[in-house]
Amino acid sequence: MTAASTPVPSPFGHHEVLSQAPVAIPADQRPEIGAISILPVNSIQPRYAEVVAEAGGDVAPLSTATRAVIHTSYRDVDTLINALEQYPEIGWVQLPYAGIDAFAERLRPHAERGVLFTSGKGAYAQPVAEHALMLTLALQRQLPVRLRATSWGTSSGLSLFGANIVIVGAGGIARELIRLLEPFGVSVTVVRRSLGAVAGADHTVQFGEMDAVLPDADVVVLAAAATPETCGMIGTEQLRLMREDAVLVNIGRGPLVDTDALVAALEAGEIYGAGLDVTNPEPLPDGHPLWSNDRCIITPHTADTPEMVLPLILRRVHDNVRAYVDHGRFVGIADPLIGY
Numbered sequence: 001m002t003a004a005s006t007p008v009p010s011p012f013g014h015h016e017v018l019s020q021a022p023v024a025i026p027a028d029q030r031p032e033i034g035a036i037s038i039l040p041v042n043s044i045q046p047r048y049a050e051v052v053a054e055a056g057g058d059v060a061p062l063s064t065a066t067r068a069v070i071h072t073s074y075r076d077v078d079t080l081i082n083a084l085e086q087y088p089e090i091g092w093v094q095l096p097y098a099g100i101d102a103f104a105e106r107l108r109p110h111a112e113r114g115v116l117f118t119s120g121k122g123a124y125a126q127p128v129a130e131h132a133l134m135l136t137l138a139l140q141r142q143l144p145v146r147l148r149a150t151s152w153g154t155s156s157g158l159s160l161f162g163a164n165i166v167i168v169g170a171g172g173i174a175r176e177l178i179r180l181l182e183p184f185g186v187s188v189t190v191v192r193r194s195l196g197a198v199a200g201a202d203h204t205v206q207f208g209e210m211d212a213v214l215p216d217a218d219v220v221v222l223a224a225a226a227t228p229e230t231c232g233m234i235g236t237e238q239l240r241l242m243r244e245d246a247v248l249v250n251i252g253r254g255p256l257v258d259t260d261a262l263v264a265a266l267e268a269g270e271i272y273g274a275g276l277d278v279t280n281p282e283p284l285p286d287g288h289p290l291w292s293n294d295r296c297i298i299t300p301h302t303a304d305t306p307e308m309v310l311p312l313i314l315r316r317v318h319d320n321v322r323a324y325v326d327h328g329r330f331v332g333i334a335d336p337l338i339g340y
Contacts, residue, residue: 022329031091034067125172135275225340254280
């Protein structure tokens with residue numbers, strides 16, 4: 001089995017969308033090859049172990065022989081941190097999701113001492129971009145109102161064709177969403193942290209220029225990582241800059257949006273609607289005003305379901321184990337020092 005093969009075919013036909021090419025690690029910085037431990041110990045561990053072994057890795061329980069860790073849980077951060085502290089010989093860690101905000105701060109000391117971290121960057125781009133498109137269309141066609149209606153109502157709604165789209169973030173989700181939007185003849189502006197054009201986008205600006213492009217947006221899609229720089233980047237001021245017929249979609253991370261400011265903007269009719277697959281706090285408490293707002297759609301962080309995710313992350317694990325044991329190129333390198 002080669003690094004390009006798929007150990008578990010996706011039942012939905014998904015494949016990864018990369019914004020960064022696989023990276024060759026310099027010989028003097030490559031992690032030492034040795035036993036690979038899968039953490040935490042749970043019911044899914046055997047499936048990961050099977051894929052690691054298929055890729056040529058030596059699977060073993062955590063011990064002084066461990067040189068790499070495949071971590072499978074987004075919520076159980078302590079197990080990983082304890083392993084890194086107890087076994088400083090660990091040189092490579094594969095993280096389970098594209099976002100590393102749950103791990104980043106506690107991983108920084110280990111990144112500083114040279115541990116290589118890879119994530120699921122780009123692995124889940126297709127299902128998440130699909131979800132973003134669904135939320136956009138549903139909001140423009142007023143499905144929150146229609147699904148609650150008990151009478152015929154009036155004829156209203158918006159069209160996506162020819163719209164101005166602002167996408168915040170330049171990773172795989174943004175790139176896949178640009179591809180999905182092509183049939184609608186839209187104009188796309190990407191807002192990103194660094195300089196550089198994004199394939200398919202009509203314009204690319206940096207975070208500091210975001211406020212300048214919001215007033216012309218029909219749709220604003222948040223697909224950025226949660227970092228200190230992006231936390232609360234959509235607040236009262238930004239929502240007031242948006243048009244009354246604009247919609248906001250967040251499939252990135254909940255903290256990108258000031259929730260209280262969003263509630264106020266929706267209640268005041270300052271924007272047309274909001275579609276949220278992520279919230280702050282998460283889960284959103286029962287009885288929160290966003291649940292009953294006719295301008296809002298909330299999905300419970302299901303842009304990529306477990307059935308969609310597992311084959312994609314197993315593919316990433318397989319490819320990176322091959323890179324680890326064969327001195328190849330790693331996919332989805334993450335940097336806890338910058339948060340993604």
